[in-house]
Amino acid sequence: MSQELFDWVLLLGRWVHITVAVTWIGTSIFFMWLDRTLEVNEQSQRDGHVGELWMVHGGGFYHVEKMLMGPTKVPESLHWFKWESYWTWMSGTFLVGMIFYTGGGTFLLDSSVSDLTYVQGVMLGLFSLIGSWFFYDFLWERKLTREKPIIGHILTLAWFVGMSYILCKTLSGRAAYIHIGGMLGTWMTANVFMRIIPRQEKMVEASKSGTPVNKEWAKNAKNRSTHNTYFTLPVIFIMLSNHFPATYGHELNWLVLLMISASGAAVREYFVVRVQNKGRANKFAVLGFVLLLLTIVVSTDSQSDEGVVADHETHVVEEKKVVETEIVKEVVETKAAVVAAIDEKTSTLFGVIKFDGVAPKGKKLRLPRACAKQHKGDVYSNEIIVNSGKLKNVLVRITKGLEGRTFSDIPKAEVELDQKGCIYSPRVVGARVGQKVTFINSDPIFHNVKSITKVNKKFNAAMPRKNQRLVRTFKKPELFLQAKCSVHPWMGAYVAILDHPFFSISNSKGEFKIKDLPHGDYTVEVWHESLGTQTKTFTLGEGKLPNLDFTFKKL
Numbered sequence: 096m097s098q099e100l101f102d103w104v105l106l107l108g109r110w111v112h113i114t115v116a117v118t119w120i121g122t123s124i125f126f127m128w129l130d131r132t133l134e135v136n137e138q139s140q141r142d143g144h145v146g147e148l149w150m151v152h153g154g155g156f157y158h159v160e161k162m163l164m165g166p167t168k169v170p171e172s173l174h175w176f177k178w179e180s181y182w183t184w185m186s187g188t189f190l191v192g193m194i195f196y197t198g199g200g201t202f203l204l205d206s207s208v209s210d211l212t213y214v215q216g217v218m219l220g221l222f223s224l225i226g227s228w229f230f231y232d233f234l235w236e237r238k239l240t241r242e243k244p245i246i247g248h249i250l251t252l253a254w255f256v257g258m259s260y261i262l263c264k265t266l267s268g269r270a271a272y273i274h275i276g277g278m279l280g281t282w283m284t285a286n287v288f289m290r291i292i293p294r295q296e297k298m299v300e301a302s303k304s305g306t307p308v309n310k311e312w313a314k315n316a317k318n319r320s321t322h323n324t325y326f327t328l329p330v331i332f333i334m335l336s337n338h339f340p341a342t343y344g345h346e347l348n349w350l351v352l353l354m355i356s357a358s359g360a361a362v363r364e365y366f367v368v369r370v371q372n373k374g375r376a377n378k379f380a381v382l383g384f385v386l387l388l389l390t391i392v393v394s395t396d397s398q399s400d401e402g403v404v405a406d407h408e409t410h411v412v413e414e415k416k417v418v419e420t421e422i423v424k425e426v427v428e429t430k431a432a433v434v435a436a437i438d439e440k441t442s443t444l445f446g447v448i449k450f451d452g453v454a455p456k457g458k459k460l461r462l463p464r465a466c467a468k469q470h471k472g473d474v475y476s477n478e479i480i481v482n483s484g485k486l487k488n489v490l491v492r493i494t495k496g497l498e499g500r501t502f503s504d505i506p507k508a509e510v511e512l513d514q515k516g517c518i519y520s521p522r523v524v525g526a527r528v529g530q531k532v533t534f535i536n537s538d539p540i541f542h543n544v545k546s547i548t549k550v551n552k553k554f555n556a557a558m559p560r561k562n563q564r565l566v567r568t569f570k571k572p573e574l575f576l577q578a579k580c581s582v583h584p585w586m587g588a589y590v591a592i593l594d595h596p597f598f599s600i601s602n603s604k605g606e607f608k609i610k611d612l613p614h615g616d617y618t619v620e621v622w623h624e625s626l627g628t629q630t631k632t633f634t635l636g637e638g639k640l641p642n643l644d645f646t647f648k649k650l
Contacts, residue, residue, distance in 0.1 A: 098461070098462070098463075098464045098467045098468075099464050101193075101461075101464075102463070102464050104193065105190065105193060105194065108186060108189055108190050108193065109190065111182070111186045112183065112186035112187050112189075112190055113334075115179055115182040115183045115186060116183045116187075116334075118179045119179035119180050119183045120327050120330075120331070122176050122179060123320075123323055123324050123327060124324065124327065124366075126176075126320075127320075127321070127324045127366075127367055128366070128367075128370075129148065129159065129161075130161075131367065131368070131370050131371055132148055132370055133145060133146025133147060133148050133159075133161055134146050134147065134148065135147075136160075141160075141162065141167075142166035142167070143162040143163035143164075143165065143166030143167040144160070144161075144162060144163075145160075145161040145162065145163060146160070146161050147159060147160040147161070148160075163308075164298045164299065164301070164302045164308045164313070165298075165301065165302055165307065165308040167302065168302070169299055169302045169303050173299070175292070175295075177287055177288070177292050180283065180284045180287040180288070181284065181287075181288065183280065183284065184280055184281065184283075184284035187277060187280055188224070188277070191220070191224070191273060191274070191277055194273075195220065195270050195273070195274075196217055196220070197461060198459070198460065198461025199213055199458055199459055199460075199461070200213040200216050200217065201458075201460050201461045201462075201584075201585055202267065202269065202270060202461075202583075202584065203216045203217070203220065203266060203267060203270045204216050204266065204267060204270075204584065205266070205267035205268070205579075205584035205585075206585075206587070207547055207577060207579055207584075207587060208263075208264065208265065208266065208267060208268070208584075209264065209265045209266075211265050211266070216265070216266060216270075219261075219262070219265060219266070220266065220270070220274050223258055223262060223274045223275070223277070223278045224274060224277045224278060224281050225281065227254065227258060227278050227281070227282070228281050228282060228285050230254060231251065231254070231282050232285065232289065232290075234247055234250055234251065235247055235251075235318070235319070235322075241315075244318075255275075255353075255356070256353060258275065258278060259271075259275055259349045259352050259353055260349045262274055262275060262349075263348050263349035263352070264349070267581075267584035268340075268343035268344050268345075268348045268581050268584070269337065269340075269343050269344075269581065269582065269584065270584075271343065271348070271349075272333050272336055272337070272342070272343040272348070272352060273333065273337065275333060275352065276329075276330050276333030276334060279326045279329060279330050279333075280330060282322070282323075282326065283322075283323045283326050283330075286319040286320070286322060286323055287319075287323075290315065290316065290319045291316045291319050291320055294312040294313070294315060294316045295312075295316055297309070297312055298312055298313060324363060324367065325360050325363050325364070327359075327363065328356075328359030328360065328362060328363050329355070329356035329359045329360065331359075332355050332356070332359055333352075338541075339557075340543040340545070340555065340557065340580075340581035340582050341394060341543075341555055341557065342355075342394070343581060344543060344545045344555055344579075344581025344582075345394050345555060346547075346553065347393060347394070350393060351390055351393065351394050354386050354387075354389060354390040354393065355386075355387070355390055357386050358382075358383045358384075358386035358387045358390065359383070361379045361380075361382045361383035361386060362379070362380065362383040364376070364379040365377075365379045365380040365383065440613070440614050440637070441611040441612055441613050441614065442611075442612060442614065442635055442640065443608060443609065443610045443611065443612070444607075444608065444609040444612055444619075444635070444640075444641075444643055445606070445607070445608055445640075445643070446491065446606070446607050446642075446643030446644050446645065447485065447601075447604075447605045447606055447607075447644045447645075448485065448486040448489045448491075448601040448605040448606075448607065448621060448644075448645050448646075448647065449484055449485060449486060449605060449644065449645065449646040449647070450479075450481045450484055450485070450486040450605075450646070450647050450648070451484075451646050451647070451648045452648055452649055453649075454479060454481035455479055455649055456475055457475035457476035457477060457478055457479065458475060458476045458585070459473055459474070459475055460474045460475060460476060460517075460585055462474055462516070462517045463517065463540055463583075465538060465539050465540045466516045466517035466518075466538055466540065467516075467517075469515070469516035469538075470516055474516075474518070476585055477518060477522050478522075478624060478625050479623075479625055479626070480522070480603070482603050482604065482605075483604075484605075485601075485603070485604050485605025485606075486601060486605050486623065486626075486647055487522075487601055487602060487603050487605065488521065488522045488523040488600065488601065488623070488624075489523075489600065489601040489605075489607070489621050489622065489623050489645075489647075490523055490525060490574075490589075490591050490598065490599075490600055490621070490622045490623075491598060491599045491600070491601065491607045491609065491619060491620070491621050491643075492525075492591070492593060492597065492598035492599075492619070492620055492622075493595065493597040493598070493609070493612070493617050493618070493619055493620075494618050494619065494620045494630070495617060495618035495632075496615055496616055496617035496618060497595055497597065497617075500595070502527075502594065502595050502596055504596070505527050505528075505529045505530050506527060506530055506596075508530075509530075509531040509532065509533045509566070510524050510525070510526040510530060510531070510532045510533065510590075511524075511532075511533045511534075511535060512524060512532065512533070512534050512535065512578060512588050512590070513535045513537050514534070514535065514536045514537060514538055514542045514544075514558070514580065514586065515535075515537040515538060516538065517538060517540075517580075517583050517585075517586060518586065519578065519580075519586055519587060519588035521588070521600070522587075522588055522589065522624075523588065523589045523591070523600055523624070524588070524589070524590055524591070524600065525590075525591040525592075525593060525598045525599070525600055526569070526590060526591070526592055526593070527592075527593060527594070527595075527596065528569065528570065528571065528572055528592055528593065528594050529568055529569075529570070530568065531566050531567070531568055532566070532567050532568065532569070532590060533564055533565070533566050533567075534556075534558070534564070534565040534566075534567070534578065535562070535563070535564050535565075536558040536560065536561060536562065536563045536564075537561065537562065538561060539561045541557070541558070541559045541582055542558045542559075542580050542582060542583070542586070543555060543556060543557045543558055543580055543581055543582055544556050544558060544565055544578055544579075544580065545578070545579045545580070545581050546567075546576055546577070546578060546579075547576070547577040547578075547579060548573060548576045548577070549573065550571045550572075550573050551569045551570065551571050551573055551576055551592070552569075552570075554567065555581070569590075569592045571592070572592050572593055572594045573591075573592045574591055574592075574593075574622075575589040575590060575591050575592075576589075576590040576592060577589055577590070578590060589624060596610075596611075597609050597612050612635060613635075614635050614636045614637070615634070615635060615636075616632070616633075616634050616635075617632070617633055617634075617635060618630055618631070618632045619631050619632075619633065619643060621645045623647060626647040626648075626649070627647075629645050629647070631643065631645075
């Protein structure tokens with residue numbers, strides 16, 4: 096299937112899914128409200144009368160009366176609310192399969208999260224969607240949970256927490272969220288298909304035959320229906336979060352999901368009981384608001400922009416105000432640097448990074464059409480790039496021999512990382528501490544930049560516009576800060592942040608060059624993300640240019 100046709104299939108699938116989901120959730124919310132708004136008509140002479148309600152809509156009055164099964168004769172024309180649920184689940188399952196289980200799991204897996212294989216990821220996803228129903232249903236069919244529902248609530252919540260944590264630590268953030276939503280959706284639809292409708296059918300048949308209606312059937316069906324209404328707001332949030340990588344792309348994405356879900360359930364409780372118990376409703380409204388506020392605090396505090404440069408969409412020329420003492424300091428440092436340059440002899444290092452053997456092909460990617468059309472033919476992940484036996488994207492740096500030296504000559508040139516064709520280019524860059532690093536979105540689709548770092552400030556910034564630029568500086572050395580796109584989990588790049596200028600990245604010919612290294616004894620290290628590291632010690636002096644060629648093999 097061509098990517099263009101594939102995108103159309105996804106679009107139409109989403110259209111169907113949202114349409115039927117709106118009708119299902121709407122009827123669920125309506126009937127929960129209706130049950131709690133009915134008023135008993137003391138003048139009613141009809142057996143089985145529970146309550147009634149008058150409504151106005153569309154230029155007319157609606158009179159709704161609820162009757163118990165058994166005493167009430169079954170109407171000839173009876174409407175069942177079930178296909179909205181079935182079609183929501185079928186269309187949602189179709190979308191999950193098309194998005195996450197095709198293309199070798201391009202959207203399903205994220206190498207920065209776990210080393211799960213495609214088959215393992217699919218099996219885990221299917222278990223969350225289908226297997227979890229058997230736990231949930233077994234739990235709520237027990238006599239213990241029927242008599243003591245609080246036990247069922249605690250165990251269901253524990254399962255939800257556990258699955259949220261496990262999926263967020265194994266699948267891509269986007270896949271984890273959607274699978275949790277799919278898990279709840281499966282519970283909701285299976286409640287309708289396996290428990291609510293079959294028991295209502297038995298009750299209808301009993302009413303038709305004049306036999307007593309088992310009240311436990313009605314109680315159980317109502318209980319499952321009540322479960323469904325509390326699942327609705329978390330599921331809606333998960334559907335919306337697909338467009339907001341600040342949620343599923345957060346380092347604590349599992350906690351964000353749990354807190355938002357709890358907030359949604361609390362808000363739902365407010366709407367369920369506000370007519371009959373305003374005091375309880377108000378307490379849950381406050382609880383929902385507090386949980387939402389805490390979620391915002393949690394999701395923003397750890398990703399503060401303190402210590403980094405603000406976002407820029409274009410290059411801005413900054414005017415620098417330098418006080419007199421700073422001018423004096425700069426002059427002194429410049430003179431010292433000139434003297435050092437005169438007294439200290441330097442040389443430039445050259446070398447080639449080679450690859451021995453057949454280069455492994457990356458994982459085949461299924462890209463969005465806007466990105467796929469920027470490439471010729473199939474597109475593969477770019478962890479290992481070999482051209483004629485020469486290895487690209489290897490970091491070469493001096494690790495020993497510079498002790499006691501400081502380097503304050505921070506380059507003014509920006510280091511650029513471009514998101515182009517849904518691939519980071521280049522894959523590996525080096526930057527000095529304090530040097531500007533610019534992230535660019537050259538694609539006409541939504542990307543984000545999420546940093547994975549242990550010592551520098553974290554950030555997770557949306558980049559929805561083409562040619563948008565995001566500038567950051569980093570205060571501490573680090574090997575490595577990783578840049579990821581949470582929307583497209585195969586996209587990643589490495590930023591080496593160093594406190595000296597003696598490093599290089601091998602080019603497409605495997606070549607690297609380190610300029611103006613003072614003569615002396617050194618250790619050099621070469622690093623590749625998939626192939627590991629190698630080191631050499633050497634002496635640099637007059638007429639001494641060491642052989643710094645390295646050869647990697649597939650591990």
